[in-house]
Amino acid sequence: xxxLRLISIASLLxxxxxxxxxxxxxxxxxxxxxxxxxxxxxxxxxxxxxxxxAVVADFILFTPLAYYxxxxxxxxxxxxxDIPVSVPHPxxxxxxxxxxxxxxxxxxxxxxxxINFYNTILGLVTALVIMSAPIYVKSMxxxxxSKDPSSEEFAMGxxxxxxxxxxxxxxxxxxxxxxxxxxxAMSRALSEFGSISIIAFYVLQFPFYGVSPASVTIYEFxxxxxxxxxxxxxxASAAMILVAIPITLAGHMIRKRNGx
Amino acid sequence: MIExxxxxxxxxxxxxxxxxGNGTICLAGKNGTGKTTLLRAIAGLLPVAEGxxxxxxxxVTDSSVEERDVVLVTPSTCFPRLSVDSHIMWGAxxxxxxxxxxxxxxxxxxLGIDYGGTVGSLSRGMRQRVALATALLSSPRAILVDxxxxxxxxxxxxxxxxxxxxxxxxxxxxxxxxxxxxxxLADYLFVLNNGLATARQxxxxx
Numbered sequence: 001x002x003x004l005r006l007i008s009i010a011s012l013l014x015x016x017x018x019x020x021x022x023x024x025x026x027x028x029x030x031x032x033x034x035x036x037x038x039x040x041x042x043x044x045x046x047x048x049x050x051x052x053x054a055v056v057a058d059f060i061l062f063t064p065l066a067y068y069x070x071x072x073x074x075x076x077x078x079x080x081x082d083i084p085v086s087v088p089h090p091x092x093x094x095x096x097x098x099x100x101x102x103x104x105x106x107x108x109x110x111x112x113x114x115i116n117f118y119n120t121i122l123g124l125v126t127a128l129v130i131m132s133a134p135i136y137v138k139s140m141x142x143x144x145x146s147k148d149p150s151s152e153e154f155a156m157g158x159x160x161x162x163x164x165x166x167x168x169x170x171x172x173x174x175x176x177x178x179x180x181x182x183x184x185a186m187s188r189a190l191s192e193f194g195s196i197s198i199i200a201f202y203v204l205q206f207p208f209y210g211v212s213p214a215s216v217t218i219y220e221f222x223x224x225x226x227x228x229x230x231x232x233x234x235x236a237s238a239a240m241i242l243v244a245i246p247i248t249l250a251g252h253m254i255r256k257r258n259g260x
Numbered sequence: 261m262i263e264x265x266x267x268x269x270x271x272x273x274x275x276x277x278x279x280x281g282n283g284t285i286c287l288a289g290k291n292g293t294g295k296t297t298l299l300r301a302i303a304g305l306l307p308v309a310e311g312x313x314x315x316x317x318x319x320v321t322d323s324s325v326e327e328r329d330v331v332l333v334t335p336s337t338c339f340p341r342l343s344v345d346s347h348i349m350w351g352a353x354x355x356x357x358x359x360x361x362x363x364x365x366x367x368x369x370x371l372g373i374d375y376g377g378t379v380g381s382l383s384r385g386m387r388q389r390v391a392l393a394t395a396l397l398s399s400p401r402a403i404l405v406d407x408x409x410x411x412x413x414x415x416x417x418x419x420x421x422x423x424x425x426x427x428x429x430x431x432x433x434x435x436x437x438x439x440x441x442x443x444x445l446a447d448y449l450f451v452l453n454n455g456l457a458t459a460r461q462x463x464x465x466x
Contacts, residue, residue, distance in 0.1 A: 148336050150332075150334045150336050150337045151336070151337050151338060151339060153303070153305055153325065153332055153337075154331060154332060154333060154334075154337045154391065154394075154395070155339075155350075155351075156325040156326045157303060157325060157326075157328075157329075157330055157331035157332050157395075157400065158331055158350070158351035158354055158355070158394075158395070158398045158400065159326050159327075159329065159351070159354055159355055159398075160326060160354055161326055162326075164354075169339055172341050173339075173340060173341060
C-alpha cells in the first residue's frame with residue numbers, strides 16, 4: 001500500500017469537493033435556465049476576452065522581469081513581485097479607483113489622456129494584469145532558470161545585450177514555457193473577483209455594453225440582484241468551471257511534459 | 261595578446277592564475293583545477309576578486325560580458341532554431357560585419373561544415389563546429405573554448421585549421437583540455453595545478 005499516494009489523493013479530493021459539488025448540483029438537481037442564459041455566456045465571453053488580453057499584456061510587460069529574476073540575484077525585486085496577490089484583492093480594485101479618480105492628480109492626468117478604468121475593458125484588463133502577472137512571472141522564472149545559460153553567454157560574448165539575448169535567443173526556444181505560464185496566468189485571471197468587482201462591476205463599452213465578468217454575474221445571482229437566485233448561481237458556476245478547467249489543465253500538462 | 265593576473269573566488273574555491281600569451285593557448289588541468297572558472301573570469305562571467313584581465317591590449321577587468329568582446333564556446337553552445345548559415349553569421353551580423361561569401365564558404369569547408377538545415381537537428385559535434393565558426397566570424401578579441409574541441413573526430417586537424425583562421429583574423433584562442441599533451445596543438449601551454457593556486461606556463465615547441 002502506497003500510503004503517501006493514498007493521503008495525497010485524499011487531500012486532493014478534499015480540495016476538489018467544491019468543484020464537484022458545483023458541477024453535480026449545477027448540471028443536475030439545481031440546474032436553472034438562467035444559469036445558462038445568453039447573459040451568462042456573454043459574461044463568460046467577457047471574462048475569456050479580458051483574461052486573454054491580460055495574458056498578452058503579461059507576456060509583453062513581464063517576460064523581461066521573469067528573465068531578469070531568473071538570471072539576476074535580486075531577492076528584493078523577487079519578493080516585491082508577490083505583493084499584489086498577497087494583499088486582499090479588493091484593495092487592488094480600490095487602488096485603481098483612486099488612481100483614476102477625478103479628485104486625484106493621477107486621475108486628472110489619466111482622464112486628460114482619456115484613460116478611464118472605471119467600468120471599462122481597460123480597467124478590467126488592468127486589474128486582471130495586476131492579479132495574474134505575479135503568477136505568470138513565478139511560472140516563467142523557474143522555466144528560465146532551468147535553461148542552460150551557455151548559449152545566452154555565447155550571444156552576450158558576441159556583443160548582444162541581455163534584452164537582445166532574451167528576444168533573439170531565449171524566447172524563440174521557450175514556446176513551451178510561455179504557453180504553460182500564459183495558460184496558468186489566464187486561469188488565475190478567469191478566477192478573479194475581488195478587484196474587478198470594484199473597478200469593473202460591469203463594462204460600459206462596445207461590444208460588452210452592460211455585461212459583467214462571470215465571477216460578478218455569479219455573485220449577482222447569489223445576492224439576489226439578478227433573477228435566478230442560488231440555483232442560477234450554481235448553474236452559472238458549473239458553466240464557468242467547465243470553461244476554466246481545460247485551460248488550467250492544459251497549462252499544467254504542458255509544464256509537466258517539460259519536466260518541471 | 262591575453263594577459264592576466266587574477267584571483268577568483270567561487271564559494272570555497274580559490275584560484276590564482278597568471279598568464280600571458282597570444283595566438284592559441286592551451287589551458288590544461290585535471291577536473292576541478294579551475295579551467296572553467298578561469299575561462300569564465302576572462303569572459304566576464306565571474307567577478308575577479310583581485311588582479312586584472314587584458315585582452316588585445318585593452319584592460320577588460322571591469323567590462324561587462326557584452327562589452328569585452330570575448331566569446332565563450334562550450335559543448336552545449338548553440339542556437340538550435342537557426343539554420344546553419346544564419347547561425348554562423350549571427351555574431352557578425354550583430355556587429356554589422358559583412359564577411360565575404362567566399363570567406364564564409366572557405367571557413368565552412370575547412371571546418372568540415374557541409375550540411376544545412378537547423379542547428380538543433382545536428383549531432384553534438386556538428387553543433388560545436390557551427391558554434392566555433394560563429395565565434396570566429398564575429399571577429400572578437402578572443403575566443404575561449406571550454407572543452408568544445410573534445411567531441412570532434414578530427415580534433416587535431418580541426419584545432420590546427422581553426423587556429424590558422426583565428427590568427428589570420430587576429431583573434432586569440434584559449435582552449436581547455438584535461439590532457440597536458442594537447443599543448444602541442446597550441447602556441448602556449450598553461451597548466452593549472454591541483455585546483456587552488458599555482459600555474460605554470462611555457463612556450464610550446466610548435
